[in-house]
Amino acid sequence: MNLDNCILAIDQGTTSSRAIVFSRDSEIIAVSQQEFEQHYPNDGWVEHNPEDIWESTLSVCQQALIDAEQKGANVVGIGVTNQRETTLVWDRETGKAIYNAIVWQDRRTAQTCRDLQSAGHLDTLRSKTGLLLDPYFSASKVAWILDNVEGAREKANQGKLAFGTVDSFLIWRLTGGKVHATDVTNASRTNLYNIHTQQWDAQLCELFNVPESVLPEVKECADDYGKALSSLLGQSIPICGVAGDQQAASFGQCCFQPGSIKSTYGTGCFVLLNTGEKAFESQNQLLTTIAYKVNGVTHYALEGSIFIAGAAVQWLRDGIKVISDARETEKLALSLDYDHGVYLVPAFAGMGAPYWEPDVRGSIYGLTRGTTNAHFSRAALESVAFQTADLLTAMAEDGVKPNVLNVDGGMVANNWVCQFLADVLNLDVQRPKVMETTALGAAYLAGLHLGIYKDTDSLVNKIESKFTSDMSNELREKLLSGWQSAIQSTLRFKR
Numbered sequence: 001m002n003l004d005n006c007i008l009a010i011d012q013g014t015t016s017s018r019a020i021v022f023s024r025d026s027e028i029i030a031v032s033q034q035e036f037e038q039h040y041p042n043d044g045w046v047e048h049n050p051e052d053i054w055e056s057t058l059s060v061c062q063q064a065l066i067d068a069e070q071k072g073a074n075v076v077g078i079g080v081t082n083q084r085e086t087t088l089v090w091d092r093e094t095g096k097a098i099y100n101a102i103v104w105q106d107r108r109t110a111q112t113c114r115d116l117q118s119a120g121h122l123d124t125l126r127s128k129t130g131l132l133l134d135p136y137f138s139a140s141k142v143a144w145i146l147d148n149v150e151g152a153r154e155k156a157n158q159g160k161l162a163f164g165t166v167d168s169f170l171i172w173r174l175t176g177g178k179v180h181a182t183d184v185t186n187a188s189r190t191n192l193y194n195i196h197t198q199q200w201d202a203q204l205c206e207l208f209n210v211p212e213s214v215l216p217e218v219k220e221c222a223d224d225y226g227k228a229l230s231s232l233l234g235q236s237i238p239i240c241g242v243a244g245d246q247q248a249a250s251f252g253q254c255c256f257q258p259g260s261i262k263s264t265y266g267t268g269c270f271v272l273l274n275t276g277e278k279a280f281e282s283q284n285q286l287l288t289t290i291a292y293k294v295n296g297v298t299h300y301a302l303e304g305s306i307f308i309a310g311a312a313v314q315w316l317r318d319g320i321k322v323i324s325d326a327r328e329t330e331k332l333a334l335s336l337d338y339d340h341g342v343y344l345v346p347a348f349a350g351m352g353a354p355y356w357e358p359d360v361r362g363s364i365y366g367l368t369r370g371t372t373n374a375h376f377s378r379a380a381l382e383s384v385a386f387q388t389a390d391l392l393t394a395m396a397e398d399g400v401k402p403n404v405l406n407v408d409g410g411m412v413a414n415n416w417v418c419q420f421l422a423d424v425l426n427l428d429v430q431r432p433k434v435m436e437t438t439a440l441g442a443a444y445l446a447g448l449h450l451g452i453y454k455d456t457d458s459l460v461n462k463i464e465s466k467f468t469s470d471m472s473n474e475l476r477e478k479l480l481s482g483w484q485s486a487i488q489s490t491l492r493f494k495r
Contacts (some may be wrong), residue, residue, distance in 0.1 A: 044107035079241035079442030130288025203361030252441030304391030
């Protein structure tokens with residue numbers, strides 16, 4: 001194994017921070033991970049303590065570097081990938097956040113988004129950003145912080161505050177406040193960035209009442225983001241690759257050709273379909289977003305966003321405590337027949353694509369006296385496949401139908417999940433050898449900037465397993481019909 005020119009990939013996620021050192025051959029040299037606390041101060045609100053984000057990230061980076069160096073690895077660059085849309089505002093002088101990070105799942109600004117839509121702003125916003133008016137995106141969260149923290153708006157207008165998604169916050173901290181920057185993929189998720197002109201949009205900033213003075217500089221995905229301080233990591237290492245987690249996963253899966261598609265199953269589930277250098281506008285509530293920008297060339301993607309995937313399993317473990325470990329779900333799922341009759345619609349944070357209903361809440365159907373923890377577990381896993389089917393149906397109605405689905409994320413270590421996906425989607429499902437494709441994508445981007453990799457043609461996605469459908473059309477249609485009944489019932493019930 002070649003231990004020269006290794007990359008430290010920072011993968012800052014919704015429930016944990018992870019650092020992985022990759023060799024130039026995409027082998028994992030060292031890994032460190034740390035979970036941190038979630039905060040739910042009100043119904044539909046989700047927050048993180050910014051210091052938890054920073055301290056957990058710094059800790060895992062230090063540990064991964066120590067482990068890698070003990071094995072003889074030479075780390076020459078850093079790639080950063082992050083939970084997207086999560087919003088922080090901090091003081092430029094102190095570097096301290098003025099409020100907790102408002103997480104992408106947070107619903108507190110739903111009424112603001114409804115008001116803007118009622119005022120007729122959706123078409124303008126969608127034509128510029130490719131997004132929808134939904135509290136999922138960053139702009140309304142920034143405005144909420146500025147309006148609800150005493151003195152914040154005045155400070156922002158004076159140029160004393162900085163806004164950023166998690167990548168920007170980490171880069172600011174790692175460089176000692178020298179760099180306030182983000183990449184095009186994270187910028188494209190704010191509702192403030194024009195994905196066609198690739199500039200912050202003054203009209204959108206005015207619409208959301210976000211002063212342009214708080215915005216970071218926008219760079220390419222493989223670019224110069226300054227150097228991490230040696231006082232933090234033991235050496236000064238250039239930060240030279242950045243992408244939001246879903247785009248990074250797509251890059252790690254080598255989805256470089258138009259029509260290539262990946263689906264990541266982490267806290268949520270996100271399907272990205274590369275549409276090449278053309279921004280394709282969906283007619284079925286999918287998002288148009290930037291997939292990546294490298295060497296001046298931008299690739300776009302269609303995206304379907306599901307807010308709850310692995311988080312449903314976490315709820316089984318930590319919320320209602322029907323399991324003690326996520327790995328139990330595979331055995332429990334295998335203990336039931338396909339037609340067991342229980343459906344879970346995990347709309348714990350509203351519903352994303354293709355429904356976009358922020359006010360609905362989770363529901364479960366088909367309970368009997370015979371319902372057990374196995375039914376809850378199986379229904380949670382099945383909901384991920386059913387939600388994916390909804391996204392691929394929307395893509396098919398937009399005229400796009402993939403032949404194979406590349407999957408990654410913690411949930412797809414479960415063979416049952418991969419097989420059920422293939423069965424329900426009636427589509428071949430490929431699982432990569434390197435499951436940490438989100439971190440790998442960030443490492444690939446950093447390696448491209450440093451010249452470790454010549455171009456995207458020199459990057460590879462090694463396939464470990466392939467799953468092929470073995471379900472009858474009759475059973476598939478029956479299961480999907482039951483799912484749609486559950487969805488429609490859930491949509492009718494709003495708090």
